[in-house]
Amino acid sequence: MITLDEREDPTQPEILDGALSAFLEFGIRRTSMGEVAKRSKLSPATLYRRFAQKSDIVRAVAIREAHRFIADVDARIDQDASAEEQVVEGFVAFTQGVRRNQLLTRLLVTEPEFTLPLLTTEAGPFLALGRDYLAAITRRLQAEGKLQPYEPEPVAEILARLALSLVLTPDGVIPVDDVDAARTFARTHITPLVRLT
C-alpha cells in the first residue's frame, strides 16, 4: 500500500506535481525521468532515490488523483440529507466527475500499457481506497439509523468495483452521461443494495 503521508517525504508533492504536468503535456510514454526531475526542481539522483522507475511515479500520481477524485465527490454530498439522497447525489457526482476527467478516459486508450494494469490486475489499492471511503459513509449512516445494520465492507466493495468498471468500460445500459437517468438508476438500483431503513 502506497502511503500518501507527505510529512514522510517533503519532496513528494513537488515530484507528483512535476510528473502530472509532464504527463498532461507529453503523455506518459514520452515523459522521461529527467523531465520529471527538471519540473520538480530536483536532481535526477534525488528523484531516483524516491522513485526507482517511472511506473512507480505513475502509480503514485494515480493514487493521489484517486484521493482527489473521492474528495471532489465527497464535497458534493449533503450529510444532513436522507440516506437515499446521499446515495443518489453521490452516484451523480461520481458519474459527472468521470465525465469531466477526460484525461483519464483518454489515457486508457492512448497509453493502455501504463494505465490498464494499474486499474485492473494491480488495482487492489484503488479498490481499497474506494471501499474504505464508502464503508466509512455507510458506518456513519448506520450510526444515524438511516441504513440497516450490516458489515459495510462487502457492499462498499461492490460499489467501488461498479465505479471502477464504469471508468474502464462506460459502454452499457447504466447511465453515466445523463444526470436525470443516473439519478433514477441510483434511486432504483443502488438503494436496495445499501438497504435504507
Added chain:
Amino acid sequence: MITLDEREDPTQPEILDGALSAFLEFGIRRTSMGEVAKRSKLSPATLYRRFAQKSDIVRAVAIREAHRFIADVDARIDQDASAEEQVVEGFVAFTQGVRRNQLLTRLLVTEPEFTLPLLTTEAGPFLALGRDYLAAITRRLQAEGKLQPYEPEPVAEILARLALSLVLTPDGVIPVDDVDAARTFARTHITPLVRLT
C-alpha cells in the same frame, strides 16, 4: 458486435480451435498468423480473408470462451430451486469457474497488451453477453413470481460488471476462493440487489 453464428462461416470453429491451441502452447504474442493457418488447416490467404489481423482472432476466441464460461455456470444452476438458491449457486459456480480458468488469469499478467484492452475499454460486447444472460434468468424468475417485477437489464449489468471486475482484480474482501464464504456473500449481499419476493 461479433457474430458467433457458425453457419455464416464453416471455417470459423476450426480457426478458433487452431488459434486457441496455439495461444495455450506459445502464448498470444508468439503465435503468428501462419501458425494459426497451419493448425486450422487453411491457407494463409483464406485465414486473412476471414480475420484481417491477429487481434481479431484473439477477440473472437475470447468471445467464444465467454460463451462457454456462461454455459458452464448455467449448467450448474438448478432451475427448480428457490431464487435465493439459484443466485447463491450461480455466484459460487462463477467464482469456481474463474479459479479453474487459470489460463485467463495468467494471460492478464503475461500478455496484458492483448487481454486488458479487450476486457476494459473494448469490453462492451463481453458485458452485454453477461448482462443478456443474467437478464434472461431474471425475467424467468420474475415470470415464476420468485423475484419482484423491475426492469432486469440495469441489475443484470451491475452483476456482469461485478463478475468482470472480480476476474480483472481478485484482490479485495469479496470471497472468490472460499466456497462457503462466497455462498454467504451472495446470500447476504447479492439477494437484496435482485429483490426476492
